[in-house]
Amino acid sequence: DTGVSQNPRHKITKRGQNVTFRCDPISEHNRLYWYRQTLGQGPEFLTYFQNEAQLEKSRLLSDRFSAERPKGSFSTLEIQRTEQGDSAMYLCASSFNPDTQYFGPGTRLTVL
């Protein structure tokens, strides 16, 4: 399968714990995006990488959130000191140009 992959698919954690998600984009895609989607809403943009450079960050990305793409390939999204409000689906997408994004299956986070 050569699509975007995300791990884990589901994560249940207790409030206050740290979690890390991984996204592996389509191999030739230099752009990578993170979104958050809550129930009944559309995806909300969090951040965007071109190669290893993080070019845009949403104000939604508080100090507890950090994203990296160290070698311009896979990316990680870490949430520190999780809160119940962080419960959501975290989507990753990648693209070769700005006109088309390919999304992964998402990581569903539940904070108890």
Next chain:
Amino acid sequence: AQKITQTQPGMFVQEKEAVTLDCTYDTSDQSYGLFWYKQPSSGEMIFLIYQGSYDEQNATEGRYSLNFQKARKSANLVISASQLGDSAMYFCAMREDYTSGTYKYIFGTGTRLKVLA
């Protein structure tokens, strides 16, 4: 502020008929892109169609077409010959293009389409 509005929370259509899903957008930018995505119950977002702000022709992709009316700031999705597999959530999205060369995307709240047999 840039915004995407989808006013139809839910729509029904009979199988084999055409359906239009509405989308309006608000931006002061000259350069932007408009997208439609499908999200089935499995949760994965599937790209359907793209329209650039400078494209003069309406975009078409198979049974999908985007009715782009720039002056009205609308980008409606038309699905022709609906199939049962078209039942899903549909999201309209806009890409804001910054002069720095970067961009970000804004999504609407979605329209849930149900195709009836």
